[in-house]
Amino acid sequence: MSYHRKLAYFFRYLRIKGLIPDDPTLWIERPRIPKRIPRRLNAEEAEKLMMAARKSRSEGAFTAIRNTAMVATMLFTGLRRMEMVNLQLCDVDIGGPEVSLTRSPGKEAMLIRVNQ
16 A cells, blocks of 8 residues: 555545545645566576476375466466466367467457467
8 A cells, every 4th residue: 555545544534533624635646656567487487386386296196287287377378377266167278279368357358379
């Protein structure tokens, strides 16, 4: 939460209680928080991630296979973490090289090609 929002809550409270006549934060420009672009993994980091997924065999063979498949899908398609979590079986074309994905509600689905 930014300092502007904290001050706005405070001054709104004071205005509601009748302690001040006006909210001074209404005339202050809100700060723009720059969006952070995610950093891509290099080959060594991707290999370490795959090895960690494969080593989860202590939790069971199914878990290791599932984790490896999820990490590989994320690495090879560029899916984000929550996109992977929300991926449904019907989104994946088993016979073809595509994954259907809707990144934002109300937007068209995009097709991501998967290397064979």
